[in-house]
Amino acid sequence: EVQLVESGGGLVQPGTSLRLSCTASGFDFDDYAMHWVRQSPGKGLEWVSGISWNRGSEGYADSVKGRFTISRDSAKNSLYLQMNGLRAEDTAFYFCARRTLLGWFDSWGQGTLVAVSS
Amino acid sequence: QSVLTQPPSVSGAPGQRVTISCTGSTSNIGAGYDVHWYQQLPGTAPKLLVYHNTNRPSGVPDRFSGSKSGTSASLAIIGLQAEDEADYYCQSYDGSLSIVFGGGTKLTVL
Numbered sequence: 001e002v003q004l005v006e007s008g009g010g011l012v013q014p015g016t017s018l019r020l021s022c023t024a025s026g027f028d029f030d031d032y033a034m035h036w037v038r039q040s041p042g043k044g045l046e047w048v049s050g051i052s053w054n055r056g057s058e059g060y061a062d063s064v065k066g067r068f069t070i071s072r073d074s075a076k077n078s079l080y081l082q083m084n085g086l087r088a089e090d091t092a093f094y095f096c097a098r099r100t101l102l103g104w105f106d107s108w109g110q111g112t113l114v115a116v117s118s
Numbered sequence: 119q120s121v122l123t124q125p126p127s128v129s130g131a132p133g134q135r136v137t138i139s140c141t142g143s144t145s146n147i148g149a150g151y152d153v154h155w156y157q158q159l160p161g162t163a164p165k166l167l168v169y170h171n172t173n174r175p176s177g178v179p180d181r182f183s184g185s186k187s188g189t190s191a192s193l194a195i196i197g198l199q200a201e202d203e204a205d206y207y208c209q210s211y212d213g214s215l216s217i218v219f220g221g222g223t224k225l226t227v228l
Contacts, residue, residue, distance in 0.1 A: 035217070037164075044120065045156075045164065045207050047217040059216050095163055102170060103211060104154040108163040 009112030022096030
């Protein structure tokens, strides 16, 4: 069974940093691109960032470009999101998602909440 | 403001048919990029409902169907059931913006 488990969320002050993790199991992690999608409370889904299966390419939403960095570790079957310079508008549930070669997200984690507030 | 436009809400009585539209542009849906749909039940993560415009993953009832034409796509639900009450999101790719989602549609079963 495919499982994605996020961790690392919490309440932080504006301007600080946080690192999210997503541990994958039940599939060959190296075969899939992995992404982060966020959802502000009561709002819709917003794509944040993605990384290819071989770490050859990364992509970021304009809203986080230059502040967030995505990475992955095959040895640990893990996906990460380093978030720097956090802002109030970054407050959201952050979901880790597996993306198929043809473009859809076929597995999602349960999400981890990041709250940015002074 | 989402790149893909969905109605904020739709509703229907049990047993009825509802449709949810997803309107894009020539840089995303109209450019030939596929549309995928997700169902998000209250308090849970999104779940893949329709992929590659019209296909259903195993386990998704055939009451759900997707279509795509021009710069738009639609999700149809027939034989509405109380358990279908959820938020629904379309997703595609935009040549200039990468992965894009619709704003979401809240389905209420009356």
